[in-house]
Amino acid sequence: MKNLPLLLISLLLSLSLSSQAAPISHEPPYKVLATVHPLALMAASLVETEQLSVLLPPGMTPHDFSLRPSDIDVIQSADVIIWSGAQAEPYLSGFARRWPDKIWIDVSQLRAEGQPNDGHWWFSPAMMVRAQQQLANALELPAGNFAADVDAALQRAEQLLAPLRSRGFFVFHRAYDHWVQAMQLNQVGAFTLSPEQKPGMKTLQRMRDQLTSGEVVCVFSEPEFSPALVQSVVRGLDVKQGELDPVASHISVTKTGYPDFIQDLSQRFATCLSPD
Ligand SMILES: [Zn+2]
Structure with a gap:
């Protein structure tokens, strides 16, 4: 009996330790x-x-x-x-x-x-x-x-974009390379590698030359950034303009959200790249 208090203490100590170490709930539904x-x-x-x-x-x-x-x-x-x-x-x-x-x-x-x-x-x-x-x-x-569902959206994208593969375009920033590769599109350049860097005069002049020569038929801006930069480069030229949102904010989070995003993306490319 002499040992009981010690036993109790160690028991209480182990209980308090285990409650401290208890993980946050891992019962489904998972967050x-x-x-x-x-x-x-x-x-x-x-x-x-x-x-x-x-x-x-x-x-x-x-x-x-x-x-x-x-x-x-x-x-x-x-x-x-x-x-x-x-x-x-x-x-x-x-x-x-x-x-x-x-x-x-x-x-x-x-x-x-x-x-x-x-x-x-x-x-x-x-x-x-x-x-x-x-x-x-x-x-x-x-x-x-x-x-x-993704495959079906890709097949529709393929139908829309296959005839437009040779049509050159500029994107605003280098966000779309995976899509460009998957769809074998003709991305000629980007205004900037990442949005916080502004393009230099040399880059803008080269882009202007590519637009003038007809090598580039479509220019995409992004909703987060003022279109002024894009406007200044395309001014006076017969070039189509579109908008791409790299984080797809306008697509709702639903069961079909991702295939919807692919569908919307294909449509935006088709509209901007098509000759009419
Ligand atoms: Zn980015």
């Missing part, structure tokens, strides 16, 4: 966090919108994002995090190491050999099909019609 809107479009094929959140505010790209304290709570409360990898989203790599008990789906790991090293992975439909399969495995859910 899924997509870092950017287009990754949420893919995830919504499997996850109810109430269980799905997006880290970056609408319209924001990883280029201009940094974490706020409230974002850390959002990351901590998620069970599954879908992100673009340490190179495109360096602000998350520390958390991926700190919380290894969460499921981290690093989309950059799903690229094929020869895939351009461009962190806008959601413009690669093949990678999004692989990411959705990985998410389905993580959630222990069937992958459903996602791959078939």
Whole structure:
């Protein structure tokens, strides 16, 4: 009996320690966090919108994002995090190491050999099909019609864009290489590599020459940036203009969000590249 207090103390101590170490709820339904809107479009094929959140505010790209304290709570409360990898989203790599008990789906790991090293992975439909399969495995859910729906959207894109493959165009920033490669389109150049860099006079003059020669028939701007730069380069020339949103803010997060995004993207390219 002399040992009882000691036993009690050690029992209480172990209880308090185990309650401290208790993980946040891992009972389904799981909370899924997509870092950017287009990754949420893919995830919504499997996850109810109430269980799905997006880290970056609408319209924001990883280029201009940094974490706020409230974002850390959002990351901590998620069970599954879908992100673009340490190179495109360096602000998350520390958390991926700190919380290894969460499921981290690093989309950059799903690229094929020869895939351009461009962190806008959601413009690669093949990678999004692989990411959705990985998410389905993580959630222990069937992958459903996602791959078939993406394939159908790609077949329509193929029909629209195959006759327009030789038509040259400029994009605003280098975000679309995966799509350009998948659809074998003729991207002649971009105003800037990433939106925070402004093009120099030499680049703008070369672009103006390419437009004048007829090598480029369409120029895309982006909704986040003033079209003034694009306007100044195309002024007085008979060139079509379109708009591409690299984070697809105008596409709703629904079960078919990602195939809808592919459909919308194909239509935007077809409209701008077609001769009439
Ligand atoms: Zn970008």
